[in-house]
Amino acid sequence: MELTPDETTLFTVWGLDISETVGFTWGVMILLTLTSILVTRNLRPDVPPNRWRTTLEVIVTAIQSQIEEISPRASRHVLYFSGTLFLFIAFSNLLLVVPGFTPPTASLSTTAALALSVLIAVPLFGITRQGIGGYLKTYVQPSVVMLPFNIISEFSRGISLAIRLYGNVMSGAVIAGILLGVAPFFFPVVMDVLGLLTGLIQAYIFAILATVYISSATATAGKPLPKEKDK
């Protein structure tokens, strides 16, 4: 039984084997980007929004409101980061229903990559917000004794994120594989439906946890950030 799509080659480019993980990731990326381009290409304030644009607005504003609930002073970069995490994981998991599609999130490499991204993003957001000195000071809070524990906590946070996402997505696939052997015509459908639900929940949890980590790293007693606006 194959547990990771990393080892399956989807196609080869210039002698380079592209695994299912990377290939399907590109697929998800293309799907999300094309949908965004198609919906937002004729975006003018004087034109009433159509249903597609409204759908995207609902998704984006829902993500934004969730982030603002966790961190009212969060910058838009947190939205870009956490929102992309959510959309990528959610769409990867939802595309499970497409025959032949293996979610990239079922690969431990993908979940590790996402966890590493969070692991790197948290200090970066913290440094951007508080400066490098202010951020490093958080490792010796409340006292210097806590430094190793804080470092371990930081790493274990990333590892737990990666394992949680991988475990959930993979378990769904493994359970579906096992049940396929028991009752090939009935259980896979139920499991796939369940997989859709758990996939969305996992996407939500992963994005929320990433936001919580980032907000905890950026939380200071200083002045609140001014409201941002993209130019």
Add this chain to the structure above:
Amino acid sequence: MSVDWITVLAQIGNFLVLVWLLKRFLYKPILNGIDARESEIAARMGEAEIAQKQASVAEAAFLEQKRALLVDNSEQVERFRQQTEKEKDTLLAVTRESLEREKQEWQAHLNSERDRFISELQLASAETLYQLVRRALRDLADEDLEERIGLHVIGKLKSMKPELVSAAGNAEQAVATTHKPLPDRTQEKIRTALAGLAPDLELGFTTDPGQAPGLILRVGSVQVAWTVDSYTDELTGMLSERLASGGTGWMQNHG
């Protein structure tokens, strides 16, 4: 189950690219669109608020104008009423004046008619009186009226001799005018009587049908006359009195 670190790196790269792509094509357009719409809605609400304030101001101005107009209207109505009253009074005065004038004209016309009537009456009366007296005189005394008039005038001339002589002065001719031609006998009597008073005067006779019956003697600037005018005047006065008393009596009887 293992972690392929090359895949991990590739996925990190893919993820970062996806973040950039979604930021470029999803978040920015969507959020900017929402912001633009929010600001547009805010601007429109601001405009609506301004428009509402302007509408309130305009409404207040309109109400004030309406109130002023009503006041002005009532003032105008009052002014028109007074003007109409004045006009009515003027017209009434003009009408009254016109009526008064017509009444006066009518009265003048009545007076002239009355005068004309009296004049005609006088003439008729004189004529009638003259005829009656003449006939009565002829029937009762077998005398001619013209002759009697002539003798009467001569009688008068005798008493007026000094005045007549001085008035005649250098006059050489006297003229006796009568209503009808006098008989020759009467003419001769008068001529004889006048020759007794003023021998140098030459008497001529003439007639004037418009003159009242009687005789008028003109010597120079002096005129001696006897006509039935005084009698007819008296008769007319008596008739007028009788008419007036009769009219009053009639009014009393039937009023």
